Amino acid sequence: MRSRRKVDVPALVEQARAGSPRALGRLLTLVENGDPALREAMAALAPHASGARTIGLTGSPGVGKSTSTGMLVRALRDRDLRVAVLAVDPSSPFSGGALLGDRIRLVDHALDEGVYIRSMASRGHLGGLARATPQALRVLDAAGYDVVLVETVGVGQSEVEVAGLADTTLVLLAPGMGDGVQAAKAGILEIGDVFVVNKADRDGADATVRELRHMISLGDRTEPHLWRPPVVKTVADRGQGVEELMAALDKHWSWLGEHGELERRRRERAAREVEALALARLRERLGDEHGGGILATAVGEVLAGRLDPYAAADTVVEQTLGR
Amino acid sequence: MRSRRKVDVPALVEQARAGSPRALGRLLTLVENGDPALREAMAALAPHASGARTIGLTGSPGVGKSTSTGMLVRALRDRDLRVAVLAVDPSSPFSGGALLGDRIRLVDHALDEGVYIRSMASRGHLGGLARATPQALRVLDAAGYDVVLVETVGVGQSEVEVAGLADTTLVLLAPGMGDGVQAAKAGILEIGDVFVVNKADRDGADATVRELRHMISLGDRTEPHLWRPPVVKTVADRGQGVEELMAALDKHWSWLGEHGELERRRRERAAREVEALALARLRERLGDEHGGGILATAVGEVLAGRLDPYAAADTVVEQTLGR
Numbered sequence: 001m002r003s004r005r006k007v008d009v010p011a012l013v014e015q016a017r018a019g020s021p022r023a024l025g026r027l028l029t030l031v032e033n034g035d036p037a038l039r040e041a042m043a044a045l046a047p048h049a050s051g052a053r054t055i056g057l058t059g060s061p062g063v064g065k066s067t068s069t070g071m072l073v074r075a076l077r078d079r080d081l082r083v084a085v086l087a088v089d090p091s092s093p094f095s096g097g098a099l100l101g102d103r104i105r106l107v108d109h110a111l112d113e114g115v116y117i118r119s120m121a122s123r124g125h126l127g128g129l130a131r132a133t134p135q136a137l138r139v140l141d142a143a144g145y146d147v148v149l150v151e152t153v154g155v156g157q158s159e160v161e162v163a164g165l166a167d168t169t170l171v172l173l174a175p176g177m178g179d180g181v182q183a184a185k186a187g188i189l190e191i192g193d194v195f196v197v198n199k200a201d202r203d204g205a206d207a208t209v210r211e212l213r214h215m216i217s218l219g220d221r222t223e224p225h226l227w228r229p230p231v232v233k234t235v236a237d238r239g240q241g242v243e244e245l246m247a248a249l250d251k252h253w254s255w256l257g258e259h260g261e262l263e264r265r266r267r268e269r270a271a272r273e274v275e276a277l278a279l280a281r282l283r284e285r286l287g288d289e290h291g292g293g294i295l296a297t298a299v300g301e302v303l304a305g306r307l308d309p310y311a312a313a314d315t316v317v318e319q320t321l322g323r
Numbered sequence: 324m325r326s327r328r329k330v331d332v333p334a335l336v337e338q339a340r341a342g343s344p345r346a347l348g349r350l351l352t353l354v355e356n357g358d359p360a361l362r363e364a365m366a367a368l369a370p371h372a373s374g375a376r377t378i379g380l381t382g383s384p385g386v387g388k389s390t391s392t393g394m395l396v397r398a399l400r401d402r403d404l405r406v407a408v409l410a411v412d413p414s415s416p417f418s419g420g421a422l423l424g425d426r427i428r429l430v431d432h433a434l435d436e437g438v439y440i441r442s443m444a445s446r447g448h449l450g451g452l453a454r455a456t457p458q459a460l461r462v463l464d465a466a467g468y469d470v471v472l473v474e475t476v477g478v479g480q481s482e483v484e485v486a487g488l489a490d491t492t493l494v495l496l497a498p499g500m501g502d503g504v505q506a507a508k509a510g511i512l513e514i515g516d517v518f519v520v521n522k523a524d525r526d527g528a529d530a531t532v533r534e535l536r537h538m539i540s541l542g543d544r545t546e547p548h549l550w551r552p553p554v555v556k557t558v559a560d561r562g563q564g565v566e567e568l569m570a571a572l573d574k575h576w577s578w579l580g581e582h583g584e585l586e587r588r589r590r591e592r593a594a595r596e597v598e599a600l601a602l603a604r605l606r607e608r609l610g611d612e613h614g615g616g617i618l619a620t621a622v623g624e625v626l627a628g629r630l631d632p633y634a635a636a637d638t639v640v641e642q643t644l645g646r
Contacts, residue, residue, distance in 0.1 A: 042631040049628045135632075270632070271622045275609060277636035278618075278643070282605050286598060295601075299594045308369040309458075309593070310362045313600035320601070321644055 048142035056166030067236040175204035200233035371465035379489030407468040498527035523556035
């Protein structure tokens, strides 16, 4: 049962910004639940936006995402940066548990105040994570974290969408699991800024690296000032390759800044977020079939063969804008 | 290169309805390409809507979807029904070829005028199939097919969405490939009206059937007049189990009619279709970031920390409705 106590949003925001993990956790729960207090929270957080560096980390189950996240957290902490980890599972409400299990591997940071770790599952809300993830990033950013690592498990579209929320997207593969063709099919070649072949002490690592580089060389990226994604080898559970990985991430970060890409990506991200909220508002106005209204009437005409769907949509738009 | 010749829509519609597969194919190409002539085509088709029975068929690669489709086509042809097959691949533009390859197994119907087969791939348009598939169904329905089989390959969300377009959704599994837990994870328990364990001559078929039945019994369906999805065993490449499968499909068809479910599902489907078109129109009005406009201005305020995303969305909605 959710608490019915009124949420004291200004106090929560203040405490979260002062470093209370408990207050931060409650804000993120508001986000996860789509709580009515969210609006007030977002308004209170907006002036504190600090532009945290966001790194997305994605890959199939078993490639070593959590170990790699752990490795990156250590490297970033060595630079005295405050780090938040947001683990997002868009695939299914069922697998929330498994992901929380993975989190346990990160316990060596449990007592470090400069590290905050949080899992978010979809809780069965279709499209819920598409709304919640950018809002969670806003919360962590305003709470003063310098870097937010967004780790996603999942397949296909959701993975691509969540990856689009990061300044830099890191795609993890392991030898024999994701060869070049698989990568192409999964659409990850398009989303990766940096590729990591983890478990590089296993057979076939060099072949996977070669094939990936080949596939990348075939891709025709259309951005200005072409960025060709590097491929780095790591053995995350032994910390091997962390310097090379950090160097690749830093190089991409510099590239983003030098070519106006950071500004462009963030603007696009904010535009999608605002647009989605605006469309949700407009959709409410259309009314749904059960609530009667403009849409239901137009749909009736379509079912009767008197209107085609385009003409029905026109009617709906005109009447929505008109009232 | 696409032809720049003006499309004679009324002629195409007339020819398609008179049984020309070539005219039908051209209409479906308009749909696939999102051609400007689509609007006119939809308007011309609307009065000819005949309410074809739509059966969705989905399952992982390798479970025998094409063979099962072929088996169903034969059984429906034995009843003298005209059958159209729409094979949709939402997973990736890359796999269009593979799917077309699968189609070849259906060649034994190639000379049968009562059967029409067509593949549709996503052609890289995100969300393109969500628009195109219902429109393709409208075309096939107006062309006078009694039954449309929609076969989908794909994972996760897209599969679920396309399945939502059918009156009856048939989910295929094979022994050892999709056990109950896998099915639950993939979300297919929620979408299946009839489950088929194909390749039932293989080891483990009975175990898969038992586990599926168990998982189904755990699900709490909320529809009125509860439909409990049956599980049927088939060996599609030998035509085994086709009578049981047809009986299960017919039983579901009767159930849909008796309980007002058919009307409800079709109304909901049309509502989603009209709503999506209406929202697309509204989105055009918001303007995008490159084109300047209302959205770009509001996004600038968000990036500057002067507005939170909700307040920005409100501004966008008010100004869109106001102009």
